[in-house]
Amino acid sequence: MLKKQDNLDERQDFIRNNIFKHAFLTLLFSGFAIEVMRMMELVTEEGGVPHLFTFCAALSVLVLFVEMIHHDIYPISEKTQRFTYILLGVLGATLTGLNIYELASGEAAAFIGGTLNSPLFSLATGILFLLPVIWYTIHKLQQKKEPQEDA
Amino acid sequence: MGKNLQLKAARAAKDMTQADLAAAVGVTRQTINAIEKGDYNPTIKLCVAICKALGRSLDELFWEGEPSC
Numbered sequence: 001m002l003k004k005q006d007n008l009d010e011r012q013d014f015i016r017n018n019i020f021k022h023a024f025l026t027l028l029f030s031g032f033a034i035e036v037m038r039m040m041e042l043v044t045e046e047g048g049v050p051h052l053f054t055f056c057a058a059l060s061v062l063v064l065f066v067e068m069i070h071h072d073i074y075p076i077s078e079k080t081q082r083f084t085y086i087l088l089g090v091l092g093a094t095l096t097g098l099n100i101y102e103l104a105s106g107e108a109a110a111f112i113g114g115t116l117n118s119p120l121f122s123l124a125t126g127i128l129f130l131l132p133v134i135w136y137t138i139h140k141l142q143q144k145k146e147p148q149e150d151a
Numbered sequence: 152m153g154k155n156l157q158l159k160a161a162r163a164a165k166d167m168t169q170a171d172l173a174a175a176v177g178v179t180r181q182t183i184n185a186i187e188k189g190d191y192n193p194t195i196k197l198c199v200a201i202c203k204a205l206g207r208s209l210d211e212l213f214w215e216g217e218p219s220c
Contacts, residue, residue, distance in 0.1 A: 010197060
């Protein structure tokens, strides 16, 4: 049989390699964008550059997950995969909720002295964690509607 | 790359669905669909596996235009 141990066939393997490339490029370019933002003084070290790097990592993971979901390529089993997305969703919702609360209550500010501040990046990271869950749910619903034989 | 109608016809002649053929050669249904639509160029290994599953030659299923001699 052509199937490998990780249950991916040759087409999926080929697409997965491209997805890893896209995720790596996302990480590279978003890291570069942070450096530019720092040079332009849009963001400061105290204002959350480390949070911004976390956001970049989350962005790369998002590209990885969304593309894998889109192409029906899962590096993990169906059961573990569902658990992973639920866990991501819970983490994302918690992070988003906490940061919205902090910003809304005035405990933290999105901007300090004209520069972007860390709660804003944490909020964006939380939303990024939520996106694969939303994408996965939509994709699964679409698959249920699709006929088993494509034209 | 155009649609692979030979493959689709051979599969239909054997009364197999895309899922049946996919299971027979050990790939996903989406991969068989992509080959039939001309969206994916399979390796020779997969071509041979498909030919064996459908009882056809490589020429019959994957040669575009007139079969070679």
